Amino acid sequence: MISTISKPVTRLARPLSTLLTSSPVQVRRQLTINAAAASVVAAQRLSPYRSQVRFYADYVVKVPHMADSISEGSLKQWNKKVGDFVALDEEVASIETDKVDVAVNSPKSGTIVELYAKEEDTVAVGADLFKLELGDSPSGGAGPAKEEKKAEKKAEPKDEPKKEEPKKEEPKKEEKKPEPKKEAPAAPKPAPAASKSSPEPSSAPVAFSREERTVKMNRMRQTIAKRLKQSQENAASLTTFNEVDMSNLMKLRANYKDAVLKKHNVKLGFMSAFVKASCYALKELPAVNARIEGDNIVYNDYVDVSVAVATPKGLVTPVIRNAESLSFVEVEKSIAQYGAKARDGQLAIEDLSGGTFTISNGGVFGSMMGTPIINMPQSAILGMHAIKERPVAVDGKVEIRPMMYIALTYDHRIIDGREATTFLVKVKEIIEDPVRLLLDV
Known part of the structure; x- marks a missing residue:
């Protein structure tokens, strides 16, 4: 903001007659002000330009x-x-x-x-x-830096001829080679080797030492702890299990994963199949997709699936919106995008808000069986586990099949055992025969 001084400053001066009743200190101060005002007025009269003062807010x-x-x-x-x-x-x-x-x-x-x-x-x-x-970027800041770089570049060639001079003298000093030999033992190379080896013995006993470390919980971990405890205290949690034969889904993935990657540039995994199977089952069992608010039950006519993703700070659950209307490939693309955001720490709050049903895949870490905790205020969570080859009975014969245990933890206040078991059976049927999704049976 620029303000122009256009009014005369003579009003700052006081008449000498008024100084008769003033103290000596006030007189000296006012005389100084009068002299300064007179000089400014003279400058204004001599100069055709107005004085300008710049203020930065x-x-x-x-x-x-x-x-x-x-x-x-x-x-x-x-x-x-x-x-x-x-x-x-x-x-x-x-x-x-x-x-x-x-x-x-x-x-x-x-x-x-x-x-x-x-x-x-x-x-x-x-x-x-x-x-x-x-204000704008200071223009003077970049200048000196560039000049210093130029000066350094100019100084480098000056040093080169100095280095060349001793090279000419090297043949004369061939006999005097003890000096470089003295530098060899004094070289710092052995020192770093010793320094690198020194932390190893000190770090080895740390794993079994009796030392203690106190680290403050980050806000995300504090919130996770509060909500999980809230889930245990408020929900009447119950878990039911089933097992799924993954043979047909694995064949489907093996047959089409290359084509999907080539056309859509995304890897075809198992999560998309479980998301679509869950949406199909939730359509027939709306209570699993509902939540409790006070004395009311809120039923959702859509499925926003929260997919649990592990990050260095804790577990986050980005939401796939309207998963019931997405294809396998679209679900995989959403999961891949959220995974990249989670790794880079760029998940937004909007990506985590909401959700009507959660799927957690502990199988990627080798979990064989577990009971997930409900992600409040939702009423159920589906847990996937590791795929292991086990002997199973198929048409009266024992065969080795890739099997997965699946678990549904649900709030018994709103979901009955019949609905929870039926939900897992529906998911099992679709995973074992994915064609059911195409025929809607």
């Missing part, structure tokens, strides 16, 4: 709104410090919430003049986060 950036259910978070990391210039939409900090990490981008361009929070502090939505002095 300060802008306080607040903690952004993250989601309706999130009111605060922990300041995970500052990517900038005081004095750094930030451009529009450049990431300045990251905030760790109950579900995901939220990046805080600068809404304007400017220089950071103050930070209002430290790392690991709890910051509330709407609170002051940092202050910007608005």
